Amino acid sequence: MTPLHDITLFPIHINFMSITQKTPPPDFLAKMARLLGDEFAQFKQSYSEPPAVGLRVNTLKLSVADFNILSPFALKAVGAHEPAGFLVTDGSKPGSHPYHAAGLYYLQEPSAMVVGGLVAAQPGELVLDFAAAPGGKTTHLAAQMQGSGLLLANDIHTGRARLLAENMTRWGADNTLITSAEPAQLATQFGPIFDRVLVDAPCSGEGMLRKLLFADKHGSFEWSEAMVLACSRRQTAVLHTAAELVKPGGRLVYATCTFSPEEDEAVTAQFLRDFPQFALIDPPRFAGFSAGRPSWVDDALADETLQKSVRLWPHQFPGEGHFIAVMQRMDDGKPQAFGKSFEFHRPGKKELAVWWAFAQEFLRMEVAEERLLLVNGRLYLLPEMALETGRLHLIRYGLLLGEIRKGYFRPDHALALALTPEDAADMVNFAADSDEIAAYWQGLDVPNAGPDGWLPVAVDGFVLGWGKRVNGRLKNHYPRGLRKTRDWRLETE
Template sequence: MKAREIAFKVLCDIEDNNNYSNIAINKHFKNLEITNQDRGLATELIYGVVENKYYLDYIIDKLSKIKTQKLSTYVKILLRMGIYQIAFLDSISEYAAVNETVNLVKKYDKRSSGFVNAILRNVIRNKEDVLDINIDSKIMYLSTKYSYSPWMIKDWIKNFGEEFTEDLLEANNEKPSIYLRTNTLKITRDELINKLEQGGIKSFKVPTVEEAIRVENLKNIENNDLFKEGLFTIQDISSMIVGKVISPKEKSLVLDVCSAPGGKSTHLATLMNNTGKVVARDVFEHKLKLINSTVSRLGLTNVEVESFDASEIDNNSIDKFDYVLADVPCSGLGIIRRKPEIKYKAKAELKDLPSIQSKILYNASKYVKVGGILVYSTCTIQDVENISVINDFLKENDNFELVPIDEINVDLDNQDKGYLKIYPNIHGMDGFFISKLRRVR
């Protein structure tokens, strides 16, 4: 199967089943024997089409009498793919973009091949006019150009201002770097870099976190021998900073109440040098399997994986733990570069999150010993899910206080106040919020 057909099938899966692109890609790519070149093009097409959906549909609606929402899934996806190649991929000739797309239409919806051919040729003929966005409203213009639900643009302009918002939209369009966390129980960062470079993988030290490596051209990670040997795991810098902020002492008792997929739990276990115990909890069976598989691949013996719902109170855990992490379910608006579907979430989908987050934080706080540390984190940039949740919690729980964050060698705003706000456009990493609290009595 060729790259474009693979991309088409994955995009249909995402469209019809509301799947995240990374999950759909993993599912469809799993047992495929394809070249790295085809894998690269298919991935580029999938993410490119998902990231630019509103803009591509705007172009289709300009040229087609039948509007996008009335088109069949097959025709809509193939038009988006064809237009994306013409508008964004200089490496692909316009002839190939049209020809290959029309061949796929003939295979999957033959009677629409003339229609698709005409639209794509029209895009090429009137490229400048067709690709231009003529919308007066600033919010709708940005919503179309960058493909976001308009409410997000409106919300960000209100909270951050227009200039910051446009910077953020630009940054979210960039391809995210891939970062590895060295498994320091098995290898040093320098030794791992040497092994990666021997395998032809460009590797760079990351100053922010001493076990972190940025890599280029690392393909097909799950089949990489160094990965299988447990010498590293994939984790973004922001997520690693959470572990550094907690910075657990050896032989401690640690609880991660929302652990999946296990990156932070296994980091904490590694920072404790495989001593003490990290209790890693989650509520879904498939996620617990994922945590277990990472724990065993990394050779950790100090992690206990348990099934428990963080929104329920566990009376057996009260006052028991030295450190508790509540990395709560959130809107994910800090990781749009990695999960572009988040851009299309409806505002109503997120309205219950702060109350869920507050409940989990409250429960988690009950498990902290006097003098112990509670860390609350999210991968979103929304204050309503972040500092507002913390401020509300502190009003009701005066036995906790925010404590300065001095465990990381990076200058982030509010470190001295006990919380970090990380933005992709300012810090070049996933958007995150991390706050550190101590139980004082």
């Protein structure tokens, strides 16, 4: 989710109320007091408590049980609703650990984990994350799908879509297409073909307030009632477009990280009135899950079924707050067929020969030749289930294997992060706290004896990136933009 004021998609000009000290805006508190009544004191008290630090284990790379054995952090399970989710309880900085760079977990606010859990994507499905950047919920859906089916992740802003691609690279998923397109372009290109569509809508971001209050570098929280209403109008329009992409029997999940009923129950109620073929379904309930509030909606839209939506409050749940509505398309109908031809991007014989020469020497993974795609010298491995994307702006066509230039193949970081030890002909492995990992992560070469050639560099058995061994020295091929400027071990002290 992205707060509305961070997105140029929405041309809104409002005089905002900004935080100038570490307290919530008075008008925001007054509104919450009116809504919550007797609960307000607990709600307000939650803003004096630091936000929880959460991480979700990447079950594409290791089991939760194995991560518990490996983890250097003190962890507490977030709850039965998310078996792979944990709270970090010892003040550690998991984002500064090489396990994070190797994609073993995603740092995610605990209530945001609930959204992916309620989408409940299944292997083999066609799934759309409508506004996906920076990618937390996308990684969750990818883990649920276990590499089977197709996950289309979109963000309207190209820069944010590239950040999404970077996070998905670290996750190691190979069944994802990433686009940067307008909502209407997606609806026109695909129509109602998706089993599940997630709309994690841009909103006023009230659920991000506590994180801003406790941030080391003080930020601003821009809030006004006018902004809330502007968000509501835009969310309604986005949700209407998303409905055009859900196949009969499919599910549409609407989520925000805000508390305002104008953006939550009211948007949901208006959508259900405009699209009677959709109905709210009652998802599983766990500790800390609160029901939606029909009484907070105008009488013209009030409907007791709004209680089937889920509210997460910072005074009731170990997170910052979310609203989630799970809706199903109930009408009968045959799902629309979808095209999947990429024939004009198939690599030629020369390019295939270059790839296979590299793969046979340095890899032990099976790659189906019919899934290979060559775009501007970049070789991709398409997901098994592919979509014809027409004129949409594609950021990533699947798994980027590498580049072919002048008869030479250079492997990409994305390929490294998708490898297991069994996929490589050779691999060099170092302990997380070793001098070698500290040096490698900074972009330095490392002494290493053995045959010359490309090989993955791993941290405790999990690939971190590429190295190229030359004359007993491991040349560093870790991406420059991801390198540490100093020994990572100093950042965690």
